[in-house]
Amino acid sequence: MRRLPVYLLLDTSGSMRGERIEAVKNGLQxxxxxxxxxPFALESVHISIITFDREVKQLLPLTDLEHLQLPEIIPPESGPTNMGEALLMLCDQIDREIIRSTEEEKGDWRxxxxxxxxxxxxxxxxxxxxxPRVKTKNFGAVVACAAGAEAVDSFLKELTDTVVHLDTADSSTLMSFFKWVSASIGTGNKSVGTAEEMVLPPPPAEVHLII
Amino acid sequence: MSKTITVKSQEGKSYQFVDDGSPMQGGMKDVYFAPDRSYVVAFFRDKQDFNSKERLTNIVKNYRERIFNQAGGDYWKDLFCWPYDMVEYNGRTGIVVPTYQKHFFFQTGYNPSGNQISSIRGKEKEGKWFASAQFRSKSFKLHLDKSELGDWFKYFLVCIKISRAVRRMHSAGLAHSDLSYKNVLIDPSSGRAAIIDIDGLVVPGKFAPDVIGTPDFIAPEVMSTKHLGKTDPNRKLPSIATDRHALAVMIYMYLLYRHPLRGGKIHDTDPQKDEELGMGSKALFVEHPTDLSNRPKLNQVKPTHLPWADVNKIPYTICGPYLTDLFNKAFIDGLQNPSARPTADDWESALIKTVDLMQPCQNTMCDQKWFVFANTTKPVCPFCGTPYRGQLPVLNLYYKKPDGQFGLENQRLMVYNNQYLYPWHVNRSIFPNEKLTAEQVKPVGYFVFHGGKWQLINQTLTSLKDVSEDKEIPIGSAVELTEGKKILLSTEAGGRLIIVQLVAN
Known part of the structure; x- marks a missing residue:
């Protein structure tokens, strides 16, 4: 049974303190x-959480849903947003954690x-x-979410075509994003259209999907 | 803020639904409950074009009437969750569908300690829960509670219901086009099943499909031509023939809790390409008798998928001769040759005949509780390994040929204690399906092991006769089942003769 690895890279810099980080924690729950x-997710989905602020940490190594325990997330008072370093760590972890298919054994899903x-x-x-390193890792989908007015879409668009912009970063909006993520992860088990390849489900009303 | 909205159908009927801002989301629709929850209104997120609307109109009217407005039409209300009206609201098209019946929602869900981690109580019993070995493995924390799982006999009943429903659609010229465990709800604790999401159905030559199916159930010819344009003559789209593939996969999965084509063979090191080949042009039955290259590799299988993933320990032949034959046709002969696939009708009759071969396992702790008699002199439960002890009567069924001679039917009835005999055992012109009258579903006799003897007790048979002794068996009396005993069940046309065989252990 192939695993479906899901990497969540979460901004935990100082600006996330307070309501936002609580919303993220809630969203993860x-x-x-x-x-x-x-049942489909329980059979295949494995989740990893990497947070980035001035430090970059893999708080949760790739773990199945049966055994997963959500880690404590505490953002620092202030400091930089080391997103680049987080992506580099992601690439390293991908190399380490993803089982690639061989001639003898089926590996993970993208x-x-x-x-x-x-x-x-x-x-x-x-x-x-x-x-460019991320782009060589053969992801099935890369979704970047820019939450709140200060979030800048343009950098994220260098990373992926799928940028979701949340106008506000309050708890209900962030929650709708996490619900959308869970629906997206489940897409593999839904009916497949006659026309296209993998499609993401429609985003929640508050979200603008920039493609 | 939730608000109740009233909508009117084209014919002026009004319906209500509650919008709380977060509808349940299916693959293509947003689903809202009626205030009394007796129906739902499901709106398509995409705009429906003229053709789609016409299709929906046909589904809620003509096709529906074709199945429901006939003698015995009520029978199908339990087997289909069929939309019965169409509405428009804010430019969106919606269908009105009956709410799923109560037994299709989890009562308990996970096992008690799993329920501490998460709960699925009240969620729909989507078939996938019961088609995967993991959710019945005690080493998986979130396995289902025993009360939800049912026994093996119930899965045969579930498969009969599904086959019957598909047979009915096909005989009305309709293809479901997206049969999968997502679109079939099952209740293994009572042996019931219902087909849902009927709005995508396909009418050959009239309405083309807009989905190719759900992974695991997409027919190989559809998978291997999905890169072609929709109008390309070589493109294969869902049809009655692809429904037959999906049905075979579903039956295999509900009886054996593994996928018939997902084995150890690697077709490509890219998982997506491997999937397309393995489910498409290179599809290969994991239990192919001569080509062993797709056998599951047990060292690569998760322990929670055992023992079901072990095709040597639990081969498909444990499903008995009739189903073995159909699995061969579906996954060997008909895998790449749609016209060779068994029909839904074939599945329904083979499953019903197999039910007559089932024996309760004598090990009260056995999880499956039932097994199919393998026509051996030493019957053993293939699941727990418990051998059958004692005398086991096997009834071979014969029918009267036009020349007055009795010919052997390819059908047997295994006897167990407190088993009932039904009209369809007595008379070969009666089939156990939706056409049975109220009278025909009542048992006509039963078998008991009493005082060290196997006996058939006659309850309502008017012409039961012990042919060996040339003696009538009146209602309320018994006939002993002994080796070689010939019993005529009925003198009416189609009445069967049984010859008893006793397997002793």
Whole structure:
């Protein structure tokens, strides 16, 4: 049975403190509990969480839903948003954690990446170094979410064509984003249209999908 | 803020639904409940063109009437969740569908300790829960509670219901086009099933499909031509023939809890391409008798998928001779040759005949509780390995040929204690399906093991006769089942003769 690796890269810089980080934590809970009610996800989905602020940490190594325990997330008072470094760590973890198919053994499905930020990369040089590397990792889908007025779409568009812009980063909007992520992860099990390849479900009303 | 909205159908009927801002989302529709939850209104997110609307109109009217407005039409209300009206609201097209019946929602869901982690109580019993080995494995934390799982006999009943429903659609010239465990709800605790999401159905030559199916159930010819344009003459789209593939896959999965084509063979090191080949042009039955290259590799299988993933331990032949034959036709002969696939009718009759071969396992702890008699002198439960102890009567069925001689039918009835005999055993012109009258669903006799003897008790048969002894068996009396005993069940046309065989252990 192939695994479906899902990487969540979450901005935990100072600006996320307070309501936003609580909304993210809440969103993660909802995401996990929704996936735990989905037989398809329970069979294949594995989740990893990487957070980035001035430090970059893989808080949760790739784990199945059965054993997964959500980590504690505490953003620092202030400091830079090292998104570039987070993407570099992601690439390293992908190399380490993803089982590639061989002639003898079936590997994982193409991994999915969801990145969420309320700002922009502070380490732009590293970000620009990381983007081409990410693109070689054969992701099934890369979705970047820019949450709130200060979030900048343009950098994210260098990373992926699928940028979701949330006008506000309040709890209900972030929650709708996480619900949408859980629906997107489940897409593989839905009916496949006669016309197209993998399609993401429609985003929630508050979200603008920039393609 | 939730508000109740009233909509009117074209014919002026009004319906209400509650909009709380977060409808349930299906693959293509947003679903809203009626205030009393007796129906739902499901709106398509995409704008429906003229053709789609015409199709929907036909589904809620003509096709529906073709199935429901006939003698015995009520029978189908339990087997189909069929939309019965169409509405428009804010430029969106919606269909009105009956709410799923109560037994299609989880009562308990996960096992008690799994329920501490998460809960699916109240969620729909989507078929996938019951088609995967993991959710019945005690080593998987979130396995289903025993009360939800049912026993193996119930899965045969579930498969009969699904086959019957598909047979009915096909005989009305309709193809479901997206049969999968997502679109079939099942209740293994009672052996019931219902087909849902009927709005996509396909009418050959009239309404083309807009989905190619759901992964796991897409027919190989559809998978291998999906890169071609929709109007390309070589493109294969869902049809009655592809429904037959999906039905075969579903039956295999509900009886064996594994996929018939997902084995160890690698077609490409890219997972997407591997999937397309493995489910498409290179599809190969995991239990192909001579080509062993797609056998599951047990060292690569998750422990929670055992023992079901082990095709040597639990081969498909445990489903008995009739189903083995159909699985061969579906996954060997007919895999790439749609016209060779068994029909839904074939599945329904083979499943019904197989039910007559089932024996309760004598091990009260056995999870499956039932097995199919394998026509051996030493019957053993293939699941728990418990051998059958004692005398086992096997009834071979014969029918009266036009020349007055009795010919052997390819059908047997295995006897167990407190088993009932039904009119369709007695008379070969009666089939156990939706056409049975109220009288015909009542048992006519039963079998008991009493005082060290196997006996058939006559309840309502008017012409039961012990041919060996040349003796009538009146209602309320018994006939003992002994080796070689000939019993005529009925003197009416189509009445069967049984010859008893006793397997002793």
């Amino acid at each position: 909802v995401l996990v509990s929704k996936l735990r009610q989905d 991994p999915l990446l969801f990145l969420m930020t309320d700002g922009k990369p502070s380490d732009l040089a590293k970000f620009r170094e990381a983007v």
